[in-house]
Amino acid sequence: MGDADGIAKSSRALAKVQEDLNKPSQAIDNYNTARENSLITQDVTANSLNTNDISRLSKSAFVDSQKGYLLTNIKLGMINRDTGEIVSGYSKLGFIDLNNKNPHGALDAFGNAYNFSRGNVNLAQQYNQKITDIYVGQKNFSKAIETKNVFLGEGFVQNSTELKAKEITSLADIYIQKKEDSTAIRLLKESYALSIANGHTLEARISVEKLDSIYQSHGKNSLSLPLYKDFLTRLPGIIAKDSSLVDERIISQTETKIRELENEKALKDDLIRRKNIFNYWLLGSMIVLVLFTGLVLFMLKKLRIKNKKIALQSLRREMNPHFIFNSLNSINQFIASNNELEANQYLAKFSTLMRRVMENSKEDFVLFSKEIELLQNYLELEKSRFPDKFDYHIAIDEGLLADENIYLPGMLVQPHVENAVWHGLRYLDEKGFLQLSFTNTGNEFEIVIEDNGIGIGASKAGKSENQKKRSGRGISNTMERIKILNELYAQRIRCTVEDKEAPGRGTKVTILVPRIKNFKHED
Numbered sequence: 001m002g003d004a005d006g007i008a009k010s011s012r013a014l015a016k017v018q019e020d021l022n023k024p025s026q027a028i029d030n031y032n033t034a035r036e037n038s039l040i041t042q043d044v045t046a047n048s049l050n051t052n053d054i055s056r057l058s059k060s061a062f063v064d065s066q067k068g069y070l071l072t073n074i075k076l077g078m079i080n081r082d083t084g085e086i087v088s089g090y091s092k093l094g095f096i097d098l099n100n101k102n103p104h105g106a107l108d109a110f111g112n113a114y115n116f117s118r119g120n121v122n123l124a125q126q127y128n129q130k131i132t133d134i135y136v137g138q139k140n141f142s143k144a145i146e147t148k149n150v151f152l153g154e155g156f157v158q159n160s161t162e163l164k165a166k167e168i169t170s171l172a173d174i175y176i177q178k179k180e181d182s183t184a185i186r187l188l189k190e191s192y193a194l195s196i197a198n199g200h201t202l203e204a205r206i207s208v209e210k211l212d213s214i215y216q217s218h219g220k221n222s223l224s225l226p227l228y229k230d231f232l233t234r235l236p237g238i239i240a241k242d243s244s245l246v247d248e249r250i251i252s253q254t255e256t257k258i259r260e261l262e263n264e265k266a267l268k269d270d271l272i273r274r275k276n277i278f279n280y281w282l283l284g285s286m287i288v289l290v291l292f293t294g295l296v297l298f299m300l301k302k303l304r305i306k307n308k309k310i311a312l313q314s315l316r317r318e319m320n321p322h323f324i325f326n327s328l329n330s331i332n333q334f335i336a337s338n339n340e341l342e343a344n345q346y347l348a349k350f351s352t353l354m355r356r357v358m359e360n361s362k363e364d365f366v367l368f369s370k371e372i373e374l375l376q377n378y379l380e381l382e383k384s385r386f387p388d389k390f391d392y393h394i395a396i397d398e399g400l401l402a403d404e405n406i407y408l409p410g411m412l413v414q415p416h417v418e419n420a421v422w423h424g425l426r427y428l429d430e431k432g433f434l435q436l437s438f439t440n441t442g443n444e445f446e447i448v449i450e451d452n453g454i455g456i457g458a459s460k461a462g463k464s465e466n467q468k469k470r471s472g473r474g475i476s477n478t479m480e481r482i483k484i485l486n487e488l489y490a491q492r493i494r495c496t497v498e499d500k501e502a503p504g505r506g507t508k509v510t511i512l513v514p515r516i517k518n519f520k521h522e523d
Contacts, residue, residue, distance in 0.1 A: 003274070008037035008046055010267050015053070016088065024057045031057070045076055049085065063100055067093060087117045094130070103134050110134075121156050121163070129170070141178040148174065161198040165191045169206060181214050188214075196234055199241020204231065212355070222344075224351050346384060353377045357411070364485060365516060368406040372396065375413060375436065382421050390425040390451075392434040399440045406445075407516040409485055409493065415478050416449045416497070416509045424453020424507055432506075444492075444514045452506040455499045491516070 015030035035050035056069035070089045077085030094109035110127050117123035128151040135144035148171045157163050172187035188207045195204035208231045215223045356374045372394070379392050400406060417436070425432035437448040453459075475497070482493045494512045 004037040004040040008034045028054055028057050045080055049073055049076055066096060083116055087113050107131060107134055141174060144174050161194055162200050165194045165200055165203040185214060199238050201238050204238055221348050221351050225347060228354055349381055365407040366410040368408055371408055378414060386426055390432040390434055394436045396438040397440040400438055405517045408513050413447055415475055420449060420451040423459040424451050427454045444512055447511040449509040456507055
């Protein structure tokens with residue numbers, strides 16, 4: 001009897017998952033297995049639930065029939081105080097009404113699902129958001145705001161600063177769609193302050209990006225710079241507090257997979273014992289063992305890949321402050337030596353460049369055209385900062401310009417260009433020259449950054465030990481990223497940095513990058 005009860009429960013749970021994955025035929029088979037075993041245990045309620053679900057999936061074309069079976073299951077759940085069955089039933093009713101363009105019915109069903117799922121924070125948030133989305137779709141912003149405020153008032157939301165910050169940002173999104181940007185700005189600042197205080201890096205970044213978007217839409221570019229500057233200044237402190245940087249998702253997925261394997265093994269063992277055939281039991285056990293070993297090896301591989309991605313993410317986070325703080329030093333010097341109009345123009349260009357840098361540093365690889373645009377913007381700013389120190393030219397093969405699907409690592413070239421300007425060309429007594437070349441060589445392309453500055457040796461000789469460490473961090477960061485990218489994506493990116501043959505006549509950097517096309521970012 002105990003074996004039959006376990007099989008009935010695990011089969012029903014598996015059927016629900018298969019139904020969510022839109023596999024009705026497999027779900028029907030497992031509901032039927034659950035029903036047969038509930039007959040053995042004489043569980044009348046379980047038998048009725050499984051019978052109703054089999055009939056419901058078999059008559060998927062008849063909406064009223066489906067809803068009738070679900071309502072019956074909900075009643076059975078009420079009688080047995082089975083919250084899971086009640087929530088599942090109301091949720092399915094809601095999606096049926098949504099698919100049949102009955103938003104009023106969907107709102108009622110999702111509202112009931114929310115009320116019964118308040119003991120499960122993730123489910124409660126899911127159904128509250130579903131209700132909010134329906135109201136927003138109807139342009140009923142007042143009800144959407146009311147719904148979101150109800151959720152914000154829940155004790156479990158107030159006790160979680162991360163969830164509270166997310167929901168305040170979600171409320172701000174409604175006001176943005178309602179065209180009430182002043183209220184949206186107030187809420188986003190509230191979410192930003194809450195995230196900063198409690199170490200929620202992702203929520204703080206999202207708030208900053210949404211505030212920047214609103215400022216840009218109103219032509220208030222000057223408000224973006226202090227916003228980003230404040231965020232970058234606080235970033236190390238936020239990261240230090242942020243416990244979510246530990247990849248909880250992988251841990252959770254691994255535990256879930258292990259539990260699924262254990263349930264699967266228990267189910268197979270039960271079936272094997274019922275048949276009492278030793279050879280079949282041995283074969284089944286070996287299959288389970290092979291599957292388990294394969295899964296463990298697969299998860300270990302995924303974990304290694306994820307660790308490398310985290311390392312890349314950390315290096316990219318380090319590059320942003322390195323680049324932006326260097327640029328802020330340029331802005332301070334520029335403002336001190338130029339008139340107000342030129343300073344404002346420079347700040348506007350810098351704000352645009354900063355957004356480009358943050359966009360390009362989010363992914364391991366970016367479109368070739370986007371990286372070229374970033375380099376052109378950067379050199380224009382440096383040229384305006386040092387107009388008498390250097391000229392530059394960017395040469396690109398026509399074949400590279402014509403191909404719109406070429407990718408290369410983001411922020412790979414910029415640190416070398418920055419080194420050429422800051423540590424080579426600006427120390428010249430006469431006007432220098434910087435040449436960037438992008439040449440197609442077949443299966444890869446060659447990037448050359450060449451200047452006629454003072455050279456590596458002379459630059460190092462004029463610096464203190466502390467300056468040498470700080471000035472070399474951008475390049476060492478880039479070299480580390482190249483090493484990880486080569487391992488992670490099986491590429492062969494190479495980079496060499498050398499003084500030219502004539503002493504004191506500049507530096508030459510050569511980067512060879514395979515032609516990567518139609519690159520797809522992985523989660």
